[in-house]
Amino acid sequence: xxxxxxxxxxxxxxxxxxxxxxxxxxxxxxxxxxxxxxxxxxxxxxxxxxxxxxxxxxxxxxxxxxxxxxxxxxxxxxxxxxxxxxxxxxxxxxxxxxxxxxxxxxxxxxxxxxxxxxxxxxxxxxxxxxxxxxxxxxxxxxxxxxxxxxxxxxx
Amino acid sequence: xxxxxxxxxxxxxxxxxxxxxxxxxxxxxxxxxxxxxxxxxxxxxxxxxxxxxxxxxxxxxxxxxxxxxxxxxxxxxxxxxxxxxxxxxxxxxxxxxxxxxxxxxxxxxxxxxxxxxxxxxxxxxxxxxxxxxxxxxxxxxxxxxxxxxxxxxxxxxxxxxxxxxxxxxxxxxxxxxxxxxxxxxxxxxxxxxxxxxxxxxxxxxxxxxxxxxxxxxxxxxxxxxxxxxxxxxxxxxxxxxxxxxxxxxxxxxxxxxxxxxxxxxxxxxxxxxxxxxxxxxxxxxxxxxxxxxxxxxxxxxxxxxxxxxxxxxxxxxxxxxxxxxxxxxxxxxxxxxxxxxxxxxxxxxxxxxxxxxxxxxxxxxxxxxxxxxxxxxxxxxxxxxxxxxxxxxxxxxxxxxxxxxxxxxxxxxxxxxxxxxxxxxxxxxxxxxxxxxxxxxxxxxxxxxxxxxxxxxxxxxxxxxxxxxxxxxxxxxxxxxxxxxxxxxxxxxxxxxxxxxxxxxxxxxxxxxxxxxxxxxxxxxxxxxxxxxxxxxxxxxxxxxxxxxxxxxxxxxxxxxxxxxxxxxxxxxxxxxxxxxxxxxxxxxxxxxxxxxxxxxxxxxxxxxxxxxxxxxxxxxxxxxxxxxxxxxxxxxxxxxxxxxxxxxxxxxxxxxxxxxxxxxxxxxxxxxxxxxxxxxxxxxxxxxxxxxxxxxxxxxxxxxxxxxxxxxxxxxxxxxxxxxxxxxxxxxxxxxxxxxxxxxxxxxxxxxxxxxxxxxxxxxxxxxxxxxxxxxxxxxx
Numbered sequence: 045x046x047x048x049x050x051x052x053x054x055x056x057x058x059x060x061x062x063x064x065x066x067x068x069x070x071x072x073x074x075x076x077x078x079x080x081x082x083x084x085x086x087x088x089x090x091x092x093x094x095x096x097x098x099x100x101x102x103x104x105x106x107x108x109x110x111x112x113x114x115x116x117x118x119x120x121x122x123x124x125x126x127x128x129x130x131x132x133x134x135x136x137x138x139x140x141x142x143x144x145x146x147x148x149x150x151x152x153x154x155x156x157x158x159x160x161x162x163x164x165x166x167x168x169x170x171x172x173x174x175x176x177x178x179x180x181x182x183x184x185x186x187x188x189x190x191x192x193x194x195x196x197x198x199x
Numbered sequence: 200x201x202x203x204x205x206x207x208x209x210x211x212x213x214x215x216x217x218x219x220x221x222x223x224x225x226x227x228x229x230x231x232x233x234x235x236x237x238x239x240x241x242x243x244x245x246x247x248x249x250x251x252x253x254x255x256x257x258x259x260x261x262x263x264x265x266x267x268x269x270x271x272x273x274x275x276x277x278x279x280x281x282x283x284x285x286x287x288x289x290x291x292x293x294x295x296x297x298x299x300x301x302x303x304x305x306x307x308x309x310x311x312x313x314x315x316x317x318x319x320x321x322x323x324x325x326x327x328x329x330x331x332x333x334x335x336x337x338x339x340x341x342x343x344x345x346x347x348x349x350x351x352x353x354x355x356x357x358x359x360x361x362x363x364x365x366x367x368x369x370x371x372x373x374x375x376x377x378x379x380x381x382x383x384x385x386x387x388x389x390x391x392x393x394x395x396x397x398x399x400x401x402x403x404x405x406x407x408x409x410x411x412x413x414x415x416x417x418x419x420x421x422x423x424x425x426x427x428x429x430x431x432x433x434x435x436x437x438x439x440x441x442x443x444x445x446x447x448x449x450x451x452x453x454x455x456x457x458x459x460x461x462x463x464x465x466x467x468x469x470x471x472x473x474x475x476x477x478x479x480x481x482x483x484x485x486x487x488x489x490x491x492x493x494x495x496x497x498x499x500x501x502x503x504x505x506x507x508x509x510x511x512x513x514x515x516x517x518x519x520x521x522x523x524x525x526x527x528x529x530x531x532x533x534x535x536x537x538x539x540x541x542x543x544x545x546x547x548x549x550x551x552x553x554x555x556x557x558x559x560x561x562x563x564x565x566x567x568x569x570x571x572x573x574x575x576x577x578x579x580x581x582x583x584x585x586x587x588x589x590x591x592x593x594x595x596x597x598x599x600x601x602x603x604x605x606x607x608x609x610x611x612x613x614x615x616x617x618x619x620x621x622x623x624x625x626x627x628x629x630x631x632x633x634x635x636x637x638x639x640x641x642x643x644x645x646x647x648x649x650x651x652x653x654x655x656x657x658x659x660x661x662x663x664x665x666x667x668x669x670x671x672x673x674x675x676x677x678x679x680x681x682x683x684x685x686x687x688x689x690x691x692x693x694x695x696x697x698x699x700x701x702x703x704x705x706x707x708x709x710x711x712x713x714x715x716x717x718x719x720x721x722x723x724x725x726x727x728x729x730x731x732x733x734x735x736x737x738x739x740x741x742x743x744x745x746x747x748x749x750x751x752x753x754x755x756x757x758x759x760x761x762x763x764x765x766x767x768x769x770x771x772x773x774x775x776x777x778x779x780x781x782x783x784x785x786x787x788x789x790x791x792x793x794x795x796x797x798x799x800x801x802x803x804x805x806x807x808x809x810x811x812x813x814x815x816x817x818x819x820x821x822x823x824x825x826x827x828x829x830x831x832x833x834x835x836x837x838x839x840x841x842x843x844x845x846x847x848x849x850x851x852x853x854x855x856x857x858x859x860x861x862x863x864x865x866x867x868x869x870x871x872x873x874x875x876x877x878x879x880x881x882x883x884x885x886x887x888x889x890x891x892x893x894x895x896x897x898x899x900x901x902x903x904x905x906x907x908x909x910x911x912x913x914x915x916x917x918x919x920x921x922x923x924x925x926x927x928x929x930x931x932x933x934x935x936x937x938x939x940x941x942x943x944x945x946x947x948x949x950x951x952x953x954x955x956x957x958x959x960x961x962x963x964x965x966x967x968x969x970x971x972x973x974x975x976x977x978x979x980x981x
Binding site: 063065066070073074078079080081082083084085086087089090092119120121124129133136137138140142143144145146147148149152167170171172174175176177178179180181182183184185186187188 | 215216218219220221222223224225226227228229231232319320321396397398399400447448449450451452479481482483702703704705869870872873875876877878879880881903904905909910911912913915917918941
């Protein structure tokens with residue numbers, strides 16, 4: 045009853061045998077050992093599991109692994125190039141945009157796509173764009189500051 | 200000392216966090232990231248009824264499923280003790296027994312009844328669904344009113360009633376104060392039941408080695424050392440054979456300040472099946488089974504003169520304990536009791552707390568733990584009193600602040616230091632646009648919006664407590680000290696081992712700053728180890744805004760001891776008297792001969808070699824300190840906000856928020872600001888959005904994050920942070936706590952502002968649109 049799935053994950057081809065009901069987040073975490081993508085809820089509210097499916101930020105708890113078959117998946121482990129942090133990762137560090145770190149990977153994956161879609165976002169646009177990613181530590185103040193700073197780096 | 204900005208990254212510098220990189224790159228190690236050879240997965244069958252006798256558990260269908268190793272019930276797992284409670288405020292309180300896995304009786308929806316151990320989490324969950332539990336429903340009590348009613352069904356038959364504990368304190372002159380008052384202001388103020396919602400749920404990996412009988416438990420906990428002690432007691436194993444590890448922990452907020460049934464069950468199950476067992480809580484399970492918080496009603500009465508001086512206070516609280524006592528359940532309302540007068544010098548008090556069992560999830564510490572409840576009740580009361588006297592909300596507060604510190608409240612707590620007028624003045628300076636506010640309010644009204652402003656002036660007790668006070672005044676099993684080791688390596692680097700257990704607070708960074716200041720070892724050369732009982736001397740963990748004042752001080756003292764010993768070694772190396780050495784920036788130099796010098800790193804190497812050590816000085820630079828503070832610390836502040844309420848929908852938008860806090864000296868201002876931001880938003884969540892609700896059948900209605908709304912970025916405002924600095928005299932760093940401040944301050948400030956906007960005397964939280972809209976319809980809205 046298992047299905048073979050093949051996809052490109054962080055630039056490398058990966059194959060796994062999974063039950064058809066396996067969620068993408070569990071494929072990544074348990075079969076591919078990419079534990080940077082987290083699970084924080086069971087209703088798609090928290091966004092801790094956000095990854096990119098092709099060029100889109102998706103919640104990996106709401107995508108079946110088989111739906112990602114033949115596609116490209118990018119996780120938090122795949123965005124720092126040659127050991128250099130992505131500008132968004134650096135901005136989160138420089139602006140204290142993380143505390144316990146649990147929501148951080150999903151928050152960063154969403155934030156990068158946010159500033160790609162809206163190149164010079166206002167604070168309101170940033171806040172609305174991050175609405176699907178919950179953080180209980182930071183009060184979002186420094187996350188917003190980090191995303192704003194990263195968007196300025198891009199421009 | 201301290202709080203001076205030194206070169207480098209010492210105390211006072213906004214040093215960027217050294218713990219960040221692993222989290223930013225997905226290399227954090229949380230409990231669910233752990234895989235052990237042969238590890239099995241546990242899923243839990245939970246009660247579907249709030250109160251029932253278990254008439255049978257049918258496990259055969261589950262056992263027959265491929266991949267299932269075991270289905271275990273309360274009859275299969277033996278424990279030496281029940282789930283522990285470490286708080287007994289009077290010393291006389293009866294703690295009802297609670298087996299980790301139910302035996303014949305369940306007392307809340309979600310109570311564990313059986314567990315399935317299986318090869319993977321999907322199979323475990325499927326099999327748990329296949330376990331059939333027979334129930335004989337019993338009458339349940341939901342809510343404290345029902346629990347206190349005559350003839351109410353009892354939650355615990357071993358108790359005479361549903362009242363678990365009554366605490367009372369009354370000063371002699373309270374009746375006289377009320378008799379001579381010009382005005383008596385009364386109100387009932389509710390602190391609704393809340394759920395913590397750290398983004399990482401609970402989780403545990405228990406690994407009982409059948410050959411050595413050693414038990415290693417990795418758990419998402421704030422208190423690994425307590426967990427080890429309780430594992431030993433409950434599972435009946437030598438504490439010396441237990442190792443508890445808090446790996447990276449994804450938020451706590453009090454939810455993980457506990458020793459839970461599931462941690463004991465996982466350990467016992469691992470022993471039973473002879474393999475490591477992992478349990479990761481699902482979110483809807485967390486809502487149902489992790490302790491809740493708040494759930495308190497305050498009946499407040501203030502007696503005052505017409506010029507606003509409060510003569511006396513009656514504060515009668517009713518606390519919902521839920522069905523059982525968790526680790527610190529009785530402490531929480533006791534903290535409300537102790538902080539009932541808030542930031543005010545109220546000479547006469549009559550304070551009483553009635554604590555009640557109900558058939559709901561147990562309540563325990565939630566960010567602030569009893570102090571937000573006390574603060575909300577007194578702050579709302581002061582607003583109402585101001586209204587009745589026709590006095591401004593700031594003036595009524597100012598007239599009742601203590602004038603001298605240390606200040607001893609009528610409850611008997613000694614507030615260490617403070618200047619409450621100073622934070623209030625600063626807040627008013629920052630937000631003083633009275634004229635433009637009046638104009639803006641008119642303009643807003645023209646677009647259907649109601650503007651309001653609110654404030655709170657808060658104080659909390661934290662960094663607690665001196666151990667004798669813990670025992671004598673609070674009835675706590677553990678004291679309130681903390682430990683730290685500071686170790687210099689022969690190559691000149693330093694390791695700090697701390698008994699605190701951070702889960703977002705940045706201790707690795709702040710403790711490194713303290714070491715850089717004390718020893719001159721650069722920030723980047725310091726590593727901080729925490730959260731593993733195998734490495735650390737006993738530590739009490741991280742909760743109650745205690746870590747810096749107690750644990751940070753322990754780091755400071757251990758570093759000081761290292762420096763004192765290094766001085767003796769350096770003196771020998773430099774052929775000088777120890778008293779003739781200056782020490783600065785990591786360099787010992789002979790006074791008057793600055794070229795005769797040696798560095799702390801060179802001294803560490805010499806101490807490791809132990810060549811030519813001074814008489815009586817032992818090898819190495821490795822010092823451990825246990826610090827027991829002489830008193831608690833009392834941070835304080837003034838928060839203000841402005842809200843805009845939509846007249847047609849009742850929706851509240853906070854348009855500005857200003858926090859002025861005083862937590863004494865500051866080690867890392869960036870981290871302190873971050874703690875305030877998070878705390879304020881947590882409190883805004885309580886004020887506007889969050890409430891855990893049970894229906895009349897005892898089912899939790901708010902069982903997922905769809906139904907229980909924690910704030911997103913779009914729901915909360917920009918938060919402005921400011922500080923004044925009033926050092927604490929109770930520790931050598933002069934520091935206080937800040938982790939809970941925002942949560943304590945923001946709920947009353949927001950409610951104050953909404954009431955101002957709609958012209959209401961008071962409103963019960965959460966101020967969801969329907970409730971606010973109703974208040975507008977009832978009139979009074981501007």
